[in-house]
Amino acid sequence: MLFGGIEAGGTKFVCAVGDENGNIQERVEFLTRDPGDTMKDVTEFFSRFEVKALGIASFGPIDVNPASETYGYITTTPKTAWQHYPIKQTMEKALGVPAGFTTDVNGAALGELMLGAAKGLDSCLYITVGTGIGAGAIVKGQLLEGWSHPEMGHILVRRHPDDHYEGTCPFHHDCLEGLAAGPAIEARWGKKGKDLAGHPEVWKIEADYLAQALMQYILIVSPKKIILGGGVMHQKQLFPLIHQRLGELINGYAKLPEPLSEYITAPGLGNDAGITGAILLGKQAYENTQK
Ligand SMILES: Nc1ncnc2c1ncn2[C@@H]1O[C@H](COP(=O)(O)OP(=O)(O)OP(=O)(O)O)[C@@H](O)[C@H]1O
Ligand SMILES: [Zn+2]
Numbered sequence: 001m002l003f004g005g006i007e008a009g010g011t012k013f014v015c016a017v018g019d020e021n022g023n024i025q026e027r028v029e030f031l032t033r034d035p036g037d038t039m040k041d042v043t044e045f046f047s048r049f050e051v052k053a054l055g056i057a058s059f060g061p062i063d064v065n066p067a068s069e070t071y072g073y074i075t076t077t078p079k080t081a082w083q084h085y086p087i088k089q090t091m092e093k094a095l096g097v098p099a100g101f102t103t104d105v106n107g108a109a110l111g112e113l114m115l116g117a118a119k120g121l122d123s124c125l126y127i128t129v130g131t132g133i134g135a136g137a138i139v140k141g142q143l144l145e146g147w148s149h150p151e152m153g154h155i156l157v158r159r160h161p162d163d164h165y166e167g168t169c170p171f172h173h174d175c176l177e178g179l180a181a182g183p184a185i186e187a188r189w190g191k192k193g194k195d196l197a198g199h200p201e202v203w204k205i206e207a208d209y210l211a212q213a214l215m216q217y218i219l220i221v222s223p224k225k226i227i228l229g230g231g232v233m234h235q236k237q238l239f240p241l242i243h244q245r246l247g248e249l250i251n252g253y254a255k256l257p258e259p260l261s262e263y264i265t266a267p268g269l270g271n272d273a274g275i276t277g278a279i280l281l282g283k284q285a286y287e288n289t290q291k
Contacts, residue, residue, distance in 0.1 A: 001019065001020050001052055001286075002017050002018070002019065002025070002049055002050060002051045002052065003017065003018060003019070003020065003051055003052060003053055003054070003055065003279050003280075003282035003283045003286065004016070004017050004046050004049065004051040004053070004054040004055070004095070004097075004279070004282055005017075005018065005054070005055050005056075005057070005107075005275050005276070005277075005278030005279035005280075005281070005282055006042060006054065006055070006056045006057070006058075006091070006278055007057050007104060007107060007274040007275045007278050008032075008056060008057065008058040008059055008074075008087065008104070009032060009059050009104065010032060010059045010077075010079055010131075011031070011032055012029050012030065012031055012032055013029065013030045013031075013032055013038060013041075013042060014027065014028075014029050014274070014275045015027070015028050015029075015030070015042055015045050015046065015275075016028070016275045016278070016279060017046070017049045017051055017279070018279035020283055021115075022111065022114055022115050022276045022277075022279050022280045022283075024272065024275065024276065024279065026049075027275065028045055030042065032079075034081040034082075035081060035082055035085050035087075035090075039087075039090060039091070039094070042091070043091070043094045043095065046094075046095055047095070051095065051097060051282070052097060052282075052286045053097045053098045053099065053100070053282045053283070053285040053286035053289070054091055054092075054095065054097055054098070054099040054100070054282045054285065055099065055100040055101075055102075055107070055277070055278040055279055055280065055281025055282035055283070055284070055285060056087060056088055056091060056099050056100065056101050056102075056278065056281070057102055057103065057104045057106065057107025057108070057110075057274050057275075057277055057278040057281065058074060058087060058101070058102075058103065058104060059074070059077065059103075059104055060074065060075070060077065060103050060104070060134075060149065061074075061075045061076055061077065061148070061149075061151075062074050062075060062087075062101070062102075062103060062149065063075050063148070064101060064102060064103070064145045064148060064149050065145075065147060065148060070084070070086075071088075071101075072086055072087065072088030072089050072099075072101050073085060073086050073087070073088075074087055087101075088101040097286075098285045098286065098288070098289050099282070099285055100281035100282055100284050100285035101281075102136075102143055102145065102149070102281060103136055103149045104128075104134070104136075104274055105126050105127070105128055105134045105135055105136030105274075106126075106136035106137070106138075106143045106144070106145070106149065106277070107136065107273075107275075107277035107278045107281060108126040108128070108136060108227075108229065108267070108273040108274040108277055109124055109125065109126035109136035109137055109138050109143070109227075109277065110136075110138060110143065110277035110280050110281060111269055111272065111274060111275070111276035111277030111278075111280065112124055112126055112225075112227050112267060112268060112269060112273050112277070113138050114276070114277075114280050115268070115269060115276055116227070116267055116268030116269040116273055116276075117225060117227050117265050117266070117267060117268035117269075118138075118224065118225035118227065118268075119268070121224040121225055122138070122140055122141045122224070123137070123138055123139050123140065123141075123221075123222075123223045123224045123225070124137070124138055124223050124224060124226070124227060125137045125217055125221060125223040125225070125226045125227065126227045126229065126267070127152070127213075127214075127217075127226070127227070127228050127229070127230075128229050128230035128233075129180065129181060129182070129210065129228065129229075129230040129231070129232040129233050130181065130182055130230035130231045130232060131181060131182055131183060131231075132153055132177050132181050133152075133153030133176055133177040133180060133181045133213075133230075134151075134152065134153045135150060135152035135153065135217065136149075136150070137150060137152075137217075137221055137223060139221060139223075144221070152176075152213070152217060153175070153176055153177040153181070154169065154171070154172060154175045154176065154177055155175060155176050155213060155216060156172070156174075156175055156176070157174075157175070157176050157179065157180075157209050157212045157213060158212060159174060159179075160205045160208050160209065162201070162205065163179070163188070163205050165179070165184065165187065165188040167179050167184065168181065168183050168184045168187055176209060176212075176213050179209050180206055180209040180210060180213075180232075181232070182230075182231055182232050185202065185206065185232065188205075189202055193231070193232055193235065194231075194234070197235060197237075203235060203237055203238055203241055204241065206232070206235075206238060206241075207238055207241035207242045207244075207245050208245055210228070210238070210242050211242050211245035211246040211248075211249055212249065214226060214242065214246055214264065215246060215249045215250060218250075218254070218256065219254065224257070225263065225265070226263060226264045226265070227264075227265060227266070227267050227268075227273075228242075228264065228265070228266065228267075229266065229267045229273065233266065236266075239261070239264070239265075239266070240261070242264060243260040243261055243264060246260065246264070247260065
């Protein structure tokens with residue numbers, strides 16, 4: 001049985017078909033253009049297969065509330081052509097199959113939980129530190145969604161005493177994303193993150209903000225595994241710095257899974273976490289129709 005997955009990103013769309021175990025059989029990528037052109041390519045790709053259902057893990061903000069009139073829509077994205085775009089309904093109509101719908105990071109969390117670094121567990125957190133910061137969570141086997149989806153990238157953090165950069169977030173300036181996403185690193189230091197590998201002061205501040213965020217996520221959600229992905233996390237020296245800083249911040253108060261190097265890790269599925277999760281979301285959508 002085949003299921004389709006779409007990882008809808010602001011830069012590119014990854015589309016794949018896979019089996020009920022989430023194994024990818026064929027995968028393509030399309031540049032994200034306006035919805036008409038992009039969705040034409042997406043529909044053409046899937047029309048070559050007999051998929052039972054689709055899973056869509058999308059950039060946001062999106063409406064994930066089934067009780068809402070705009071459920072299944074990409075909502076107030078800065079990408080104006082995609083504002084208020086009914087991506088779930090468009091794909092369901094085009095292919096005549098049901099579609100599951102969640103955030104890109106929830107999709108990645110699902111992929112990692114089923115087949116990646118959190119395999120065998122019933123909860124995890126997937127955080128991407130890239131152009132933005134976002135996190136998805138699975139708690140007791142369920143995607144964490146409520147009135148809307150979590151927006152864990154925009155939490156408030158204490159400013160590092162050596163950091164005087166104002167922050168990039170147009171809404172909050174110095175929220176976590178405003179201080180610690182890739183563009184904030186570039187704006188603070190005048191160079192792209194990939195060119196700052198040999199500058200320990202950069203990663204000390206970065207690790208402080210990420211450890212603060214993880215402390216809050218851990219104290220609130222208590223996930224059994226934390227996975228850190230995204231372009232900025234290619235700086236592998238961040239992992240031990242985050243482990244150390246998190247230990248200092250928690251200061252013995254809460255007992256965390258040991259060792260921290262296994263509790264807080266890179267994605268087990270690499271770049272396939274999101275698309276694998278999307279396929280598995282498609283499988284869930286199919287199973288929901290069989291109930
Ligand atoms: N090797 C690296 N070291 C440090 N920073 C990096 C590295 N590679 C990419 N980045 C930074 O990561 C950001 C891009 O993130 P990513 O590659 O995850 O893409 P994205 O999909 O646009 O991000 P998002 O997940 O927020 O949508 C840029 O700000 C870039 O400067
Ligand atoms: Zn913000």
